[in-house]
Amino acid sequence: DARVTQTPRHKVTEMGQEVTMRCQPILGHNTVFWYRQTMMQGLELLAYFRNRAPLDDSGMPKDRFSAEMPDATLATLKIQPSEPRDSAVYFCASGLVPGANVLTFGAGSRLTVL
């Protein structure tokens, strides 16, 4: 089965440090999403790419978060500087449009900021 691969699976860091999470979408998929999951807020959309172009990053704190797709096989989500409130599980998902855009999710990156 094709999978979305996320690294790292777990990351513990100290406040103020830079964190980079990586995602390899399924080959052939043209949409990539970044979601954040916390107990309080549930699943929140952070950013959305289509054909590598950012279409929506309104859910992302712009001052510290950035998302990019340097190429079709790699999406990155960077936090600089990190804060304790960024502690969450970050999911990457990929899909295909046009179509129903059924998203396949990665296993998530669990981030803990001390």
Next chain:
Amino acid sequence: AQKVTQAQTEISVVEKEDVTLDCVYETRDTTYYLFWYKQPPSGELVFLIRRNSFDEQNEISGRYSWNFQKSTSSFNFTITASQVVDSAVYFCALSDFSSGSARQLTFGSGTQLTVLP
């Protein structure tokens, strides 16, 4: 704007019982898709089903069945003869064009289902 409501935060049942997870949605679009995802304790989100807004036929897949009713904006999920392995958080989600050209998934808050042996 689109919205998905899963009013049941937690449900506990005993194995072999039937259980229904409720989902109510809001959208201004006439064309949209509804989804259910399962998140087992391992954490990964697993796709279960997708329905489009023009197809109100109920669907059954093994012990799983889905009841889509546009008149009440609901897309409920029933597990028949539940098993311990069904224990997970279940998310209902909506994908429409409310956000412009993008088709994004808006998730409900999830329902934690615990099946006791």
